[in-house]
Amino acid sequence: MMVYLTAFALIMLGIAGMLFRRNLLKIIMALSVADSGAYLLLIAIGYRSGGTAPILTGYEGGPMVDPLPQALVLTAIVIGVCVLIMAVSLVVNVYRHYGTLDVSELRRLRG
Template identity: 50%
Template structure:
């Protein structure tokens, strides 16, 4: 049970994020929701590579040969960078929308369809 807790955290994070994206009307809260989903997925990737008692996967002068998997860490690093880019772009769009309409409530939108 105890080693399942990170996976439960992943599910909870993704659920919170999806709730934010689907039910919140404030555009910034939607962006936050996407960021939370991203954190959940990143945590999932890290958790996949974890080995009990492993050390960081650096070969030079490692104390023992039991290491956590390096690939998921590389994936997570890339995914964090991509997430930053996505969130930055979305926040800049929100800023422009705020300047244009004077509000960031998604109910008061002009787009039809």
């Protein structure tokens, strides 16, 4: 039960960081934190009390946790890494072009 609260705290923290920070790198960090909250929420939804890992090697009976959210979170983690790489390379180019990382400084166009 605490896991749900932690996951939502992480998501809200990430969204608040994305909205209230002005530095682009900090916005990307907040995006990553919100990602972690989503992974934690999905894994927690798939939990069954007393469950073991859904692996038949060395399985000794008892309930297993739901394997489907784990597979989807595995996909989501890799896509999160891809988004991170793409965002960081965009930010690097933004800094190279404008000389600043402040969002409010980026409004004006520059040749």
